[in-house]
Amino acid sequence: MESEMNDKVSNASLVGEYHSDSPIMCSGFGQFNYLAFNAKEKKCRVHTCYPAGCGYEWLEYNGHCYFFGATELTWTEARMACGDRSSQLVELEDIEESTWLASTFLYKDTCPTFIYYGCSAWTGGNDIWAEGDYRWHHSNLSMEFKNWNPDQPSVHHDNEEEDCIAILRNGKWNDQGCNERNSFICEKKKC
Template sequence: MAPTIITILGLSAVVIVSSQPPPCPHGWISRGSSCYVFISDTPEDWMTAMSYCNVLHAKLVEIESVTEDEFLRIHLADSKATGGYWIGLSDILVEGDWVWTSTQSNPTYSNWNPGQPDNVHHHQDCAQLYGPYGFHWDDGSCNDANNFICEKAIDDETDVIG
């Protein structure tokens, strides 16, 4: 598309129009290089929550820093959230070897509540931000129906006309 030329009172200017889409889809929250959506109206088991995020072209949130963790915990506390929120961390494949599902890598940052993970009854293989623990990390049964948080990268697409 050609630049738009505007002439006012004999002065010409070339106008370049930048089409900047919103950083995140409607209903999502922008933070750093990611968009987040907090799903609390349809609690799901961990696998279904992961699939739900995939349909949104996202993943269960993978918390990579204290800053990201604090952002999520503060948002949950400010919104008066309760219960657990699934995150994308699991030891389903090898007990005690916690990995992020999208990369199968071990976390470089963690914020487990003291005494966690504890694998109560040998059935707690999925991680959650757990309200009763101040949204510190807890291991839970993957079959429990919990709220969850999806995360995706902010699309950085700008159309420059001209």
């Protein structure tokens, strides 16, 4: 089984390895990495993606795995909840991904009429460090693709900075105060 699992994980995703006499010392996941034990070589191999399937409560789309956290958390709490799942808050790459996430996780008949209330989720996007310089938290990359709702991004609401990005049920984005509570979407790459 261990050698089978190693065979399923691409060497392209390999980011490191270390000696280990036991698979117990090399089981499970590290933060944002998959750990696989190679019994023959007595090595623990660290990979950047998940080898087979997405796992319970995760959905696959276009080579990535997504988890919807219905519990409403602050942006920082949501980021940590994703880290606990060996993933990160979602980083949106294109309109197709944004639309798929909204239609899959957010659009419900029970959504309030006003677009900014309910039926939205935290993403990894933010401008915490420099106003207007929106970046993805995990990769620290500047956003190439943007999908703002009309009149967004805004700077303040009720005297609170709006530095964290939520995806709305229409697939568009809204910047919100990072201490507001929201559902969240985690992402991990599938090999």
